[in-house]
Amino acid sequence: MEKTTETSEKNFTSTRNACKVCTPLGASIVFKGVEGCVPLIHGSQGCATYIRRYLISHYKEPVDIASTNFSEETAIFGGEKNLFIALKNVTKQYNPKIIGIATTCLSEVIGDDMRKIIYKYKTESGTNIPELVFVNTPSFMGTHMNGFHDTVSSLVSNFATKNQNQHSINIFPGFLSPADLQHLKEILEDVSIKAIMVPDYSDILDNEYTGEYEKLPKGGTTIEELKQTANAKASVEFGYILNKSNPQTKSAAEFLKSNFNVPRINLNIPIGIKATDAFFDALKKITNNKTPEKYTKQRGKLIDAYVDGHKYVFEKKAVVYGEEDFVVAIISFLEEIGIETVLCASGGNSGLLKQIIQEKINPSSKIQIHDNFDFEEIATVCKEIKPDILIGNSKGYYIARELGIPLARVGFPIHDRLGGSRIKHIGYEGTQALFDLIANTLIQQMQENSPVGYKYM
Incomplete structure (x- = not known):
């Protein structure tokens, strides 16, 4: 793909309030979605502590992230010794099936050869060790989404x-x-498809209360399922940008297609009627079965809701921010309900955001499209264009507060509300919840700013 983007000329070089998170954080989320896996951050203790705190605040679940605990000495002489100690400690404490190792800026800068170090550890430790997988995740080379997809x-x-x-x-x-x-698994079960989902943290990061602390919560993609990905009938992959900030990288589905000839079906994240229709059409082609009546009814009810709420959302101006593929999916949904996106922004730096929006969503789009943007830049543009609503994660709250406009909290992270792990975005059902959230957010803003107030619409 040719990289195209629209960015304003910056008069500064620093990021003041990033609209992205660190690369190993994305890797940690994926590793948490594998059965019996413990993420291990190869770097300073601060990196692991930051990631734990950030994820716990959103998911409200215990999130164990191990660390190789670099010191000044390690930074000079390399992290091999620390990694060996960490692997032995994690194995002893957790008895994991797999340890997922993510590098950091520090271990990448000093040049630790992870492949060589892990090979040496396996050679010296014998066969009675967990599976070891590593991924290069320096934050100076990407965002949490690069870490996620690369992992x-x-x-x-x-x-x-x-x-x-x-x-x-x-x-x-x-x-x-x-x-x-969870909703995706429900859909696949209803259409009688046996599916391997990678990753699957649906239970691990939204766990039930049992009264006991579990070091390794049940659930996740199994190692056997990871092996079987090479033998699938097809791969369905959501998102167009994925990890394409580096054109040489391949997504998981692209790897399986080129190495094992597994057909790849690439779709927009199924938010909105159009994108969800495309997903169900793909399932219909795979199974040769009709879409279950349950979902045709959900679709019909969603259309009815669009009609009911149209006058409250039509021609409102929205600013959308977050991960690049998530932004693309939200804009596609807003196009359906008549909300005008006046600015979309992401901290991602693929250079593909504008191109994908014009190719996949609206060729004549007049949206201001910015990648590699931070929240201070978003705030500056918002003051000029005066939107009616912000749509994105909780990190934009201070902008909404300063401008006196509402924020519809979606995506990741949600740090100032309960239920970040329970927000449903996809499918007809998730789109219904999203539509109600946005419509009611706008209605509440009008109601609270009415000079007389009202109890009926």
């Missing part, structure tokens, strides 16, 4: 093994909420 690709490339044809399909959903993943 999915690393897991698949490490384990995928061709043996026999299976009746399952692969689902690579991207960075969705646990509620989205």
Whole structure:
């Protein structure tokens, strides 16, 4: 793909309030979606502590992230010794099936050869050790989404093994909420598809209360399922940009297509009627079965809701921000309901955001499209264009507060409300919840700013 983007000339070089998170954080989320896996951050203790705190605040679940705990000495002489100690400690404390190792800026800058170090550890430790998978995730080379997608690709490339044809399909959903993943599994079960989802943190990061602390919560994609991804009938992958900030990288589905000839079906994240229709059409082609009546009814009710709420949302101006593929999906949905996106922004730096929006969503789009943007830049533009609503994660709250406009909280992270893991965005059902949220957010703003107030619409 040719990279195109629209960015204003900057008179500064620093990022003042990033609209992105660090690369190993994305890797950690994927590793948490693998059964019996402990993420291990190869770097300073601060990196692991930051990631734990950030994820716990959103998911409201315990999130264990191990660390190799670099010191000044380690930074000079290398992290091999620390990694060996960490691997032995994690194995002893957790008895994991797999340890997922993510590098950091520091371990990348000093040049630790991870492949060589892990090979040496395996050679010295024998066979009674967990599976070890590593991914290069320096934050100076990307965002949490690069870490997320590169880790999915690393897991698949490490384990995928061709043996026999299976009746399952692969689902690579991207960075969705646990509620989205649960709904996705419900859909696949209803259409009688055996699916392998990578990753699957739907239970691990939205766990039940048992009264006891579980070091390794139940759930997640199994190692055997990772092996079987090479034998699937097809791979369904959500998102167009994925990890394409580096054109040489391959997504998980692209890897399986080129190495094992597994057909790849690439779709927009199914938010909105059009994108959800495309997803169900793909499932229909795979199974040769009709869409269950349950979902045709959900679709009809969603259309009815669009009609009911149209006058409250039509021609409102929105600013959308977040991960690049999530932004693309939200804009597609807003196009359906008549909300005008006046600015979309992401901290991602693929250079593909404008191109994808024009190719996949609206060729004549007049949206201000900015990648590699921070929240201070978003705030500056918002003061000029005066939108009616912000749509994105909770990090934009201070902008909404300063401008006196509402914020519809979606995506990741949600740090100032409960239920970040329970927000449903996808499918007809998730779109219904999203439509109600946005419409009611706008209605509440009008109601609270009415000079007389009203109790009926």
